[in-house]
Amino acid sequence: MLRGTARSPYAKKPPDFDKLAKLYPKQLGPHVTEQGNGRVLIDFQNGDACRALTQVLLLHDFGIHAPQAADRLCPPVPNRLNYVLWVQDLLAASLQSSTTGTSPPTALCEIPSPWSAAIESEHRSKRQRIEDDKSSGQPEVAVQILDIGTGASGIYPLLGCALDDRWTFTATDTDGESLNLAQKIVDAPENESKRLKNRIRYLLRKRSDSLLPLDHAEGTGAAERALLYHATMCNPPFYTSTDEMKESAEAKVDMPSAACTGTESEMITQGGEVTFVTRMIRESLAPEAREKIVWLSSMLGKISSVSALVKELQSNRVSHLEMVVSPLAQIDQELVQIDNYALTEFVQGRTRRWAIAWSHQAYRLPDSVARNVGPSLRTHAPPSNRVFKTFEQNPAGHKPRSLLGKLAELLRGTAKVTESCGSEPSERSSDQKDEGDNTERVLLDASFSVDTWSRAARRARERAAKEGQSAQPVPTSTAPILCLRCESAYQGASGTSHGEAPAQNSSERSIWSKTEPGRPLQQTSLVVSITWTYGHSRADFAACSNSLLRRLETSIPPVNHTQA
Numbered sequence: 001m002l003r004g005t006a007r008s009p010y011a012k013k014p015p016d017f018d019k020l021a022k023l024y025p026k027q028l029g030p031h032v033t034e035q036g037n038g039r040v041l042i043d044f045q046n047g048d049a050c051r052a053l054t055q056v057l058l059l060h061d062f063g064i065h066a067p068q069a070a071d072r073l074c075p076p077v078p079n080r081l082n083y084v085l086w087v088q089d090l091l092a093a094s095l096q097s098s099t100t101g102t103s104p105p106t107a108l109c110e111i112p113s114p115w116s117a118a119i120e121s122e123h124r125s126k127r128q129r130i131e132d133d134k135s136s137g138q139p140e141v142a143v144q145i146l147d148i149g150t151g152a153s154g155i156y157p158l159l160g161c162a163l164d165d166r167w168t169f170t171a172t173d174t175d176g177e178s179l180n181l182a183q184k185i186v187d188a189p190e191n192e193s194k195r196l197k198n199r200i201r202y203l204l205r206k207r208s209d210s211l212l213p214l215d216h217a218e219g220t221g222a223a224e225r226a227l228l229y230h231a232t233m234c235n236p237p238f239y240t241s242t243d244e245m246k247e248s249a250e251a252k253v254d255m256p257s258a259a260c261t262g263t264e265s266e267m268i269t270q271g272g273e274v275t276f277v278t279r280m281i282r283e284s285l286a287p288e289a290r291e292k293i294v295w296l297s298s299m300l301g302k303i304s305s306v307s308a309l310v311k312e313l314q315s316n317r318v319s320h321l322e323m324v325v326s327p328l329a330q331i332d333q334e335l336v337q338i339d340n341y342a343l344t345e346f347v348q349g350r351t352r353r354w355a356i357a358w359s360h361q362a363y364r365l366p367d368s369v370a371r372n373v374g375p376s377l378r379t380h381a382p383p384s385n386r387v388f389k390t391f392e393q394n395p396a397g398h399k400p401r402s403l404l405g406k407l408a409e410l411l412r413g414t415a416k417v418t419e420s421c422g423s424e425p426s427e428r429s430s431d432q433k434d435e436g437d438n439t440e441r442v443l444l445d446a447s448f449s450v451d452t453w454s455r456a457a458r459r460a461r462e463r464a465a466k467e468g469q470s471a472q473p474v475p476t477s478t479a480p481i482l483c484l485r486c487e488s489a490y491q492g493a494s495g496t497s498h499g500e501a502p503a504q505n506s507s508e509r510s511i512w513s514k515t516e517p518g519r520p521l522q523q524t525s526l527v528v529s530i531t532w533t534y535g536h537s538r539a540d541f542a543a544c545s546n547s548l549l550r551r552l553e554t555s556i557p558p559v560n561h562t563q564a
């Protein structure tokens with residue numbers, strides 16, 4: 001599965017203005033000009049042209065009729081879509097609630113197939129499946145998203161609902177007129193088939209209200225009551241003042257190529273986007289928010305905001321927990337530091353944006369989702385959630401499956417093991433020729449309900465074995481405290497090719513290797529990687545995964561290099 005923005009239809013090339021102008025001559029025709037070289041361009045400095053393009057893209061690529069108001073911010077579709085796709089990644093990578101106490105964990109929200117011209121028919125068949133589920137009495141899974149500051153187009157609810165039938169939105173704004181305009185789009189008869197009315201709910205907020213409307217929970221099912229939002233989204237006003245906005249426009253730093261059609265309240269907020277998102281971070285420390293929201297996130301318009309907000313996440317904040325101790329009410333204090341966060345960068349043409357997400361829950365993201373930033377932001381990215389070992393040369397003929405088989409043996413009696421995806425071909429670029437078995441990639445999930453990896457736990461097991469006691473069965477029905485995804489693949493098929501960004505602080509060590517660092521690896525080299533998918537303690541992840549890789553290393557006879 002391609003990650004995030006790679007699934008966008010605009011990832012490789014911008015929209016074809018010539019084709020669109022021919023298909024939608026009334027809307028787009030007046031705004032395109034043909035260059036001498038045959039290229040057709042749109043004047044992004046012209047507000048009418050920007051609005052016409054957004055309207056046409058929403059209709060052509062998402063089937064949504066959404067007239068754009070002249071006196072409100074007009075959202076560029078490719079950029080906003082990038083953010084929605086990243087939120088899809090956050091949810092797809094998060095594993096199902098441990099609150100049910102059961103495993104195996106399954107994806108919270110699988111991503112629909114990659115974008116294609118056939119997306120509409122695919123959605124139709126998915127809608128049919130949902131209808132079938134309903135008639136068979138199975139509950140429809142609703143993914144609940146909160147959009148803070150949705151704007152006059154309600155762009156995230158529109159894109160989110162068009163991309164995934166299960167997504168539903170609560171969307172807030174302080175601008176009543178913007179919400180009226182957004183509601184009109186939802187109510188438009190042309191959009192009836194999208195069922196937007198049942199899935200998008202707009203909430204007018206006062207500036208003094210909290211940004212996270214926790215008191216507006218909807219839903220009657222137990223799952224909905226237990227969880228308020230799977231994810232929150234936001235694109236806050238990013239300027240601190242009109243002067244800053246003017247300076248930025250003059251310097252053409254933040255909006256180099258598009259006409260700025262936003263009102264002051266859309267573009268400016270006291271303290272700028274850092275203050276706005278800091279408010280969200282602090283509100284998210286409330287016990288109810290920590291429990292009932294899986295991922296909180298915000299898009300950012302300034303690169304400098306990224307480091308300021310990471311600092312805010314990492315600083316110890318005091319969360320006030322009101323504990324009623326009869327007969328007196330007592331305020332207890334708890335220090336909270338948010339170590340579970342993700343950064344990404346969206347590049348669309350000449351425009352660059354960033355996004356940050358954080359969670360108080362135990363779902364852990366793959367590096368390709370959490371650490372997807374360029375070198376200038378690497379130091380602010382969260383630590384890697386992946387460790388791996390490379391088994392070079394491999395003349396003994398190990399296969400990914402046999403190495404994972406060894407790992408499964410080592411895990412026996414200590415964790416619940418599920419071969420989650422079986423064997424599947426890894427993603428390869430189309431120019432890679434078929435290398436038969438070399439593309440094999442196997443996965444297994446290990447879910448631990450108790451500490452079985454620490455030295456103390458291992459000693460206790462060894463003592464019991466010496467004394468002839470049979471090992472205590474590992475409880476598998478209780479909530480997991482640590483989940484790992486183990487993967488083995490041939491070097492060319494794993495490493496970076498299935499989407500993992502090269503992990504900066506991964507503990508990578510090559511065993512059996514007599515090669516110089518940096519030397520290209522043989523195609524037959526094998527990689528075993530362990531990715532942290534669930535758990536609150538990074539120390540547990542490090543101790544458990546390193547111990548597993550160490551034990552795997554010693555359980556496999558070293559290679560005789562003379563045979564190679």
Ligand SMILES: C[S@@+](CC[C@H](N)C(=O)[O-])C[C@H]1O[C@@H](n2cnc3c(N)ncnc32)[C@H](O)[C@@H]1O
Pocket residue numbers: 073074075080148149150151152155156172173174175178205206207211234235236237238265266267269
């Ligand atoms: C930059 S616009 C983003 C609009 C849209 N979400 C987008 O991405 O194009 C910021 C929005 O936040 C809204 N807003 C400002 N303060 C707010 C608050 N305290 N609560 C909710 N919305 C707020 C503004 O009215 C505006 O619509």
